[in-house]
Amino acid sequence: MLRTVLRQSIRRSSTAGAVAAASTDAAAVPFPVPLPRDDVPLPESLFRADRATPIESRMRDHYDRTLAADLLYLTYNHKDPANPDRLAHDKYVPGLNTKNTAFKKHETPRYRDTTMRKPEPARTHSNVPELSSIVVHTFLKDAVTNKYVLLNALTQLEAITGKHPEIVRSTSNVALWKLRDGMPVGVKVELQGDDMYQFLDKLVELVLPRLKTWYGIPATAGDGTGNIKVGFEPKSMSYFPEIEQTFDRYPFMCGFDVVFKTTAYNDREARTLLSGFQIPIENAASKAKREKYMQKSDEADPNEPAWMKFKRAREALEAKKKKK
């Protein structure tokens, strides 16, 4: 009963202008159809473009049912924050915090210096780290000379996120790059809610596995307050299914950043959260292991099989021929 009523109340319009046209055209069915027992019609449009549409999202289900509980156990502080003997890796030691050495001059110490921050709130079931939004952002150097390249970036970001992006304007003047304040130089779109989880699902399932030279978020990544940015080269854009199918309609592919904004208090919690969504994290040990595994040593392994020896000799010969 409820489903049929709701279905009748929405009419799929063929053009965007049909909503306005419906109210003037007497023959067309008014949008939406009032409920039979109610004389007052529903408002013309309940659609809010600034809000995420509720969608069945398996990433959100995974967070709600599995990840949130595990994160509570993983990030719970078993020691009193006021206790000086609290967990060593959460301690801030001035001068030894090698993570935050790249402070920019315009960044205020209150934001970056962790001794100036509010103390970490006690972990409870209701403040478990959560993904609050994902920002997909492109900066195009060529937009300084030709602002219409942003049209390409706008279309691509809209295709992959499903939401219309906004233009980012420059706030600084750099004469060397012909950059002036107020110039449009970038494109960004912020995703929240189920739209965000859908984009994350696409990224994790379709894009990240196809990256050839990216093996994970570095274990030192993060801005210190729970937000993590990952940069992608232009080739990665073509791995999205929306771009892949209409690849030749775009003049060029844009590189982009994806900023994961979380409610985590520090980088470690943010990385744990992202790891729960199957985004790999790479630390020095795993990187060394991977490089050792992929290393092609010049010395011949005495135990290697005959076919490998033959292949190696053949490749050496072909490389020699190519050099000539």
Next chain:
Amino acid sequence: MATAAAAALRTATLVVRRPLITPTRTAFEQAYYEYHANLRASHERTVIPDFWTKKGAAGNTAAIQMAVPAERTTEADTANDVKSLDRKLEENLFLVVKEGGKWSLVQGAVAEGEPLHEAARRSVLEKCGQNLDLWMVGRSPIALSHTAKDNENIFVHKAHILAGQAAPTKGVSDFAWVTKSEMAKFLDKAAYDDVVELL
């Protein structure tokens, strides 16, 4: 809780197989999602076909083959095989074992100087076989058991099973993978009240 000086340490491990499919939506939830999908579709920016396909070209008229999803209920569901990990795909499954005629979580002793989480992992592998790919959720225990005897402290750890299957050995006569609602049928009241908040 027993005093630290006299008590022996033991671990209990809550081994979980997490849900593998999205939960079944109620009729209201389905209507809700359908409503919002239609609302969004009616306000979407139109796609201009000429922009995406070249003039004169037929376009991509090949039918897109949608993947057919598998059945939500499996053979293990119809047979109600409590040992199978393919049962109740949308719910959590917890491992319970029968030791000495009594059903409980997998328990084990802690060796001298051994970290708790390592003892928990070792006891599961010893009692349920090496063919288990386990991921311990952190190093800290998630609970302290209230049903322990006076001279022992039992700390509960959580682990996920990623692959493999239990093969009981070493004093374990039977095992089962059960949901939260089925747990009460296997554990006695005291043991069930002890763990119900963790499920």
